[in-house]
Amino acid sequence: MGGMKHRGMTPIVQTTAGWVKGFTLVFGAYIVAYGHLTPGGGFAGGVILALAFVMLVLANGSKGIPRVLNIDFVAKLDSVGGLLFLGIALLGMLPGLGGAFFNNFPVKVLHIGTPFRLVSAGIIPLCNIAIAIKVASSLFLLFILLILLRIVRTDGESGE
């Protein structure tokens, strides 16, 4: 395993990963979207979404994921998820919406949604989505940083 270049694995693994990736993404999205109804939530679903891309990278090498998902973009996505979560919390502080940090205003003020339906529980599904964006991008970023990057000497001296 040591010193192996990330050119990917055998065609069997690559084909299987190609078939499974759609199911993994849909399952992660389901875990996120139904977090207020069934076991799961933003954290678990976000890790599953990140694991789908991790599987593609492990199977196909660093060419396995779109070039859009480079470090800068994923880092921005991470910040967007965090700011979205904070923004939902701050939205509850508006005077017409209850005026408290993390106030569940769609349920307590606006009375949106019925229990046991997808549209229910107010800010909880919205927070789940924000956390999922944040966790997925954070863990995928950590994976890229720890696995794909390698320290090389760029000066003239002989490196390792």
Add this chain to the structure above:
Amino acid sequence: MFELLGVVLLFTTIAAIVAIETRDLLGVVVSVSAVGFGLIIAFFFMLAPDVAIVPIVVEVLTLVILIRATLRVGLQPFVGNRDFFGFIATAAALVVVFILSMKVFEGLPKFGQPVFATIPDTPSMHYVTNGMSETGAANIVSAVILDYRAYDTLGEATVLFTAVMGAITIIRRKARKAPSEPEVQEWEE
């Protein structure tokens, strides 16, 4: 069911001891993940799927990162015999922790009897009875972590953000100064 839980916990303990004593790094990684999966099975026995689903996915990701990142570097495991004094100190520490934990566990509620069954007016009783009407969430765990205790979740997100920020700062592509420092190349071909 109770005996099966004991078997799972015994397996977890043995895996933890193996993880400490093994010299092979791959064996250590596999033993540590065996500890994690044993605890996950214990969570399922205690009917807590909401708690168990997060460790499963995190465990898989951690296993991948540990195997690909740690073993690629080719770290040499620590080789050496533990001396007699170290063994005595470890055994003494274990005995002290065992006695203290027995004292602590006496104060905990009995297994299978939640606190709100014995003591009225606990916050958990409030969550269980009023959670549905106050938050509208069918999953009471989600209602607690994202409504009643949302500050805690915000702090968790901040911890993750700080961890990623630290990782980017340490392993960044462009060094700000000192061209003699090693640079990190992106997308190793």
